[in-house]
Amino acid sequence: MTSRTVKLLADAATPEDLFHGQWQGRPSKLDAFKPYLDDRWNQGCTKAWTVWIVPLGYQGSYQRVRAYFREKRLSPGPVTARPPSPRVVARWILRRPESLAETDRLRLKAVLVHCPELDAFTGHVRSFGQMLTEPQGERLPQRLDAIRQDNLPKLHTLAAGIDRDRDAVIAGLTLHWESGVVEGHVNRIKMLKRQMFGRAGFDLLRKRVLLYS
Structure with a gap:
């Protein structure tokens, strides 16, 4: 028996104190x-x-x-x-409500009951998630107004940033066209440039880009 165990037994005032360890x-x-x-x-x-x-x-x-x-x-x-x-709470909030297990749904509900700010934040996250997965760009102004009505300073900053490019964001949430193909070509060109470790001139980079295509 170690000295630590002896001290624990000697200092215990009640039997329940012996179970802390x-x-x-x-x-x-x-x-x-x-x-x-x-x-x-x-x-x-x-x-x-x-x-x-x-x-x-x-x-x-x-x-x-x-x-x-x-x-x-x-x-x-x-x-x-x-x-x-x-x-864990962030993972629950970011998932679709219908995909949560019953126990996770109950645990998230218990957390939100004790934190009204997080409850409001969860509602905004899920509303934006719905707009991202379903083309509903026309609802963006309404959602931004709802954010400003809650005392959530971080989301107010986000709303102000979206407002600066509101037309572009609405178009991105409404139209079926996207810039994914262009972004893919840009990433490919950047990869080829990095492979040369900054020692390739324009002519060599141009040939590699054309041959890689």
Whole structure:
């Protein structure tokens, strides 16, 4: 037994203090389903056997679910799921709502309830995503006005930048033509130029571009 373990046992005031250590905070198969369990708990389902999460994809044991409900029941303070990382939340927001798994949808809902600014931001992101995937350029002025009504300074900067080229952006979101082919040729020419490490003159570059075509 190490001196650290001895000190932990000696300083423990309650039996619960002995369970704080390297095992705390480890990921569990139940973590992704805790927001759903929290919602069911708030709805009055305080018994583990009344909540069936296997159809949602849970592959853990029933004992884990029962232990989580027991912890909520005996804890003096509220026990809730750990918040997801910003990267995970960003991935949920950028995906189509219908493509999210049920557990991810519930976890995102729990995050947005506690952050009205992020909730408004999510609505704007999804509206712009719809305009990008479906030709709806005529809705751009309406969406820019909606952004300005919310207290989201970063999006205000984005809206101001779009306003400077509003006609071009509307055309890009409405018309079926695109500059993808031209951009591809420009990238190809840049690649050929980089391959010469800056030592090729115009004549050689011209020949390489023509032969590469």
